[in-house]
Amino acid sequence: MSAVHATAGRREFRISRVVTYALLLIVAVFYLLPVYVIVVTALKSFVEVSHTTPWQLPTVPSLQSFLDAYSSLAPSFFNSVLLVVPATLLSALLGSLNGYVLSKWRFRGADAVFTLLLFGMFIPYQSILLPLVLVLDKVGLYGGIPGLILTHVVYGIPITTLIFRNYYAAVPTELIEAARIDGASVLGVYRSILLPISMPGFVVVLIWQFTSIWNEFLFAVTLTLPDSWPITVALNSLAGSLLAHYEVQMAGALLTALPPLVIYVVLGRYFIRGLLAGALKG
């Protein structure tokens, strides 16, 4: 780095401002390139997309692509909603209870149990996919949304437990002991002490699970039949059936990305907290 200024007296390690901005802009262009592609392509009509000027702005902006994409993807969009809402709520609830027990009722072997739970979040799901399909098929849950909900709730247990365990670890044990002396039951302590302060933890977990489940593809493509396809599977299939219609593909991609993006824009810092929790540091 030739741009490093070894200026004595300055408080911190500094790169010259101009160079910093120039480099930041170059990196930003790389990250924003796909956004430009999506927006510009989606706003074109089919006639213009097939032109040889894919990088230019549309001469006559058209919203037809969004109507086309919506009419193809609407059923799967609602499948995704039906999947994500219950799966997210259930796994947050389980994670919260597990986190409570593993941080405040540390029975013998609790750490071993926690480690064994955690391992479940790193496994490649290919290693459980075959028996999962067979079992879901046997109990009549293969092909539809309920089976996919169950799957996401189960494999969401490790990460949600991890986040809540770290979150509750910061709650002073004295508080719980005091409540116990006052005669509160185990569940009473949870309701009266932990639940009221759990909001930020729940926000992190709900956002994390919502985003992961909405975006997920492997379970979705393996466990559901076309009528129950979540939107990621439908988007991929749309690209296959409308090969040259890049404007519809891009509009569809935007529609698929929209719910998690809205959440990111509104609640970004909680999203990042969930993200870093995956690195096992609370």
Next chain:
Amino acid sequence: MGRSLGTFSWDRLTPFALIAPSIVLIAIFVYAFIGYTAFVSTTKWYGIVPDYTSAGLTQYTDLFGLPRFQADISNTVEFTVLFLAACILLGFGAAVLLDQHVRGTILFQNIFLFPLAISFVVTGTVWRWILNPNFGINLLLDEVHLGFLKSPWLADTRTALFGLVIAAAWQMSGFCMAMFLAGLRAIPDELREAARVDGAGEGRIFLHVILPLMRPITLSAIIILGHISLKIFDLVYVMTFGGPGFATDMPSLYMWVAVFRQNLYGRGAAIAMVLLFMVALLIIPYLIWSLRQEVER
């Protein structure tokens, strides 16, 4: 705690009752299922009807003799190395830039992070278009006089893997950035001051004080992104489905194809076990290391 409080009551069993469902579910859906997959990998089973005739380890020996699987292993290693290098360099570079306290830091930070919120399927759909040799980025490169960077991208066996790396790094490098930025911001000013008092220049401080402090974060990033990279499925499925030829095929995709397209259950199970083994090699030491750190704290 809890043991000393009160006398025996059913209440004491509540914690176990609360956590039991999760333990049972994980025991079945993770450990028993892995056990079943391991078992299937030692059988001859192909075709729809289960065939549990023992095949010993022949599924594995056959697998490593297959050109497709050999390609998978070298692809997954090459992809992982390139992907990690790209994410760490881009992520660390971006973090250093964002740590300069310039105006607009929050905006740039969000620009680098938003891809993490998006599905790999969306990323794949868009980058497949950008990396289309006839009518994606190549045309733009011509226009801005960077024609020497043109490439057949996803259409050629020699470059397709790089296309995947670019798309994957676009999506995941923000994760590295966030980790490094958190690390950089946690460095106390006193440390820099002390080095300065000792007469160290800014460049030396960067090399000898700041970089070494980034080592544990780099290790965490390598393990987290490394295991994601070994498991990568969605992006490959959407962008190339392993092609052209087997140029971008990965164990994760081949397992899926073997089981759900070709009914080669024994082989698919063996691939899954190899994949699990690779991930475990990376993750288990990390889990032990993190939990030990936690105990020390």
